[in-house]
Amino acid sequence: MHYICRIVVTRHDGDQVSDRQRTRRELSVFRTAKMANVNVKRKVDRECRIFKEQWTNDYFFVQYKDRAVCIICKESVAVFKEYNLRRHHETRHSDFASLRGQARADRIRRMKGGLAAQQQTFILQTQVNQAAVQASFKVAHILSTHGKPFTDGEFVKQCILAVAEEVCPEKREAVNGVSLSATTMTRRVEELGDNVYEQLNEKASQFKFFALAMDESNDVQDTAQLLIFIRGISESFEVSEELAALKSLKGTTTGEDIFVQVCKTMEELGLDWCKFASITTDGAPSMVGMTRGLVGRLNSEFEERGLTLPLQVHCLIHQQALCCKVLKWASVMKVVVHCVNYFRKNGLKHRQFQAFLSELESAYEDVLYYTEIRWLSRGKVLRRSYDLLPEINTFLQSKGETVRELTEPEWKWDLVSLTHVTEMLNHLNVQLQGKGKLISDLYSHIKAFEVKPVLLVRQVEKLDFTHLPATQSYCAEKPPVPFPVEKCKDALEMLQGQFSVRFRELHVNGKAIRLFQNPFAADINDAHPSLQFELAELQNCDILKDAFKPDSLIEFYASLPEETYPKIKQHAMKMSTVFGSTYICEQTFSRMKQTKNTTRNRLTDKHLHQTLRLATTRLQPDIELLISQKQTHGSH
DSSP states (O other): OEEEEOOBBBOSSOOOOOOHHHHHHHHHHHHHHHHTTOOEOGGGGOOOGOOOOOOHHOOOOEEEEEEEEEEOOOOSSSSHHHHHHHHHHHHHHHGGGGGGHHHHHHHHHHHHHHHHHHHHHHHHHHEEEEEEEHHHHHHHHHHHHHHOOTTHHHHHHHHHHHHHHHHOOGGHHHTTTSSHHHHHHHHHHHHHHHHHHHHHHHHTTEEEEEEEEEEEEEEEEEEEEEEEEEEEEEOOOHHHHEEEEEEESSOOOOOHHHHHHHHHHHHHHHOOOOGGEEEEEEEEEHOSSSSSSSSHHHHHHHHTHHHHHHEEEEEEHHHHHHTTOOOHHHHHHHHHHHHHHHHSSHHHHHHHHHHHHHHHHHHSSSSOOOOOOOTHHHHHHHHHHHHHHHHHHHHHTTTOOOOGGGGGGHOOOOOOHHHHHHHHHHHHHHHOOOSOOHHHHHHHHHHHHHHHHHHHHHHTTOOTTOHHHHHHHHHHOOOOOOOOHHHHHHHHHHHHHHHHHTTTHHHHHHHHHHHHHTTTTTHHHHHHHGHHHHHHHHHHHHHHHHHGGGGGGHHHHHHSSSTTTTHHHHHHHHHOOOOSHHHHHHHHHHHHHHHSSSGGGTOOOHHHHHHHHHHHHOOOHHHHHHTTSSSSSSOO
C-alpha cells in the first residue's frame, strides 16, 4: 500500500516553525517511514505553496507563470519555497544586502521593468516569426490555387517589398523576414495539401453514402493522370465534393489498372463498399466496358461482396456532345472553316480584316476559330459567321477570293438552320455544366430539351418560326429559294432520336430521381415497396408539404424525422451524392494543362497532386495548426 504523509509541525506556543526546521523534520519522518517499509510520496504541488509578495523585497524574486524568477540574474526557481529563494539570494547576490529603504525599492522597480521588457521582446519576436510563417503559407496557398510556379514566390516578395518601401517603410524589415523561396513554397504547398487531405479523411469517416466521378487524360509529359473525385454526405446531410486522388499511371490504362487505383483510393480514405452509391465516367471502353472495363470490374466486386450494384451514370455532357455529331451538314462547316482559316492563317490579311470590321463599326472585331473538342465551339463559330456574313463576303471579294456558297440561298438556309440547332445544344450544355449540381436538376434539363425538337418539327411544318428568329429574319428578305422544310425536319427528328437512345439508361432511373426531386408529386405505386408506407405518411403530412421547397432539397430532407422516414432519407442521401457529369474532372484537367505546361514540365506527380487538390478544394487549410506544429521561424 502507498501512504502519503503530510506533517505540520508547530511550536508549543502555536507559532509555525521555520522552513529549515520543518524540512528537516519532514525528511526525518520520511526516512523513518522508509525504514519501516512504508512507501511515502512527497509532492510539492500538493503542499499548496504560494508566492509571497514580500519575497520580492527580501530576495529580489518575482513570480512568472509557475516559477519564481530572480530579477537580478534572470534564473528561476521551480518551487515557491522561501528557503530556496533565500539561499539563492545569499549565495549569488550578497552584495545587494546593503541596499535599504527607498534605494532598494527603486532598484527592484527598475529591474522588474527590465525583466518585463525582455519578456515582451521575446513575445513580440515570437509573434513576428509566427506572422512571417503564416504569411508564407498564405502566399503558397494563393500560388497553388492559381497554378503558378513555386519560384514566383520570390517575385511576389519583390513586389511586396516595393510596396512596403513606398507605403510603410517601417515595415520593410518585417516583410523581408518572410521566406518565399521556391524551396519554402514547395514545402508549404506539401503541408497545405496534406492538411486538406487529413480533413477529407476525417469527413470521409462520417459519410453515410458516397459517389465517385473519374476521368483519365495525359499531361504534357504523356503521363496518364487519373482523376478521382468523391461526393459524400454525412448523417446531417452535409455534402462534401473533393478531389479524392490523382493517380499517375506510368504503364497501361486498362479497366483493370483503373479498378486497382479506385480500390487503393477507397482503402486510403477508409471508405466502406456498402456505402458506394454511384459511379460516373465518360464513354471510354476502359471505363464503361462490361467485361474488362472499370464498370464491369466494379459489378463483379459488388456481386462477390453480396452488395447492391451502384448507380452507373454515363456523363450527361459527354452524351449530349455525342448527340450533336448527328448534325454533320459538312457543306456548311467546310465553308465556314475555310473562311475562318483564310483570315487567320495570314497575319497581314488577318490585320486587314480586323481593320475592315473596325471601319464598318461592326458588332464583332474578329472571327472565331473552330475547335471540335470544345463543347461550345461550333455554335459560337456559326453564330459569329452568320452575323458577319455580309462583311466576310465583301472582304473576300475585295481580295479576289470567291466563295460561291456565300451567295447561294440554299447554303444560307442550311447555315441559319444549323446555327439555331447548335445554339439550342449550347444552351443545354451550359445548363449541364457546373460543380455540385444535383442529378434531379440535370435530368430536368434533359427532359425539357427532348420536348423542344418535337415542338420545332410541328412549327416548321407550318412555317412558324417563332422560336427561330434568324430564320424569320432571312424569310423577310424573300430569298428566291423557299425554306427547306424536309431537311430541317429530318435534322430535328434525328437529334430527338439520338437523345432518346443516349439517355435511355437515365430514363430507367427517372422514377427514383423524380421521387427525390419531389416526394409529394411522386406516384406511390411506382415507388420501391420499401418506401411506399413512408411515402404515404409523408404525402399526407400537411406541415411537411407546406415546408417543402424544390430549391432547397437538402435542407428539406435533413429536417425529416429519422424515426419516421429512415428509408426516404436514405434514398435522398444516395441521390444527393450522384455526379451527373464528369464536368469537375474536365475542369480540373484544364487546370492541369495550365499548371504542368511546357515551361513547367518537370513538376513532379506529387506536387501536381497537391497543387490540384488546393485549387479544387472547398476546405480551408488549417494554417494555425500547421504553425503550432513547427518552430516559429520564417523559413520553417
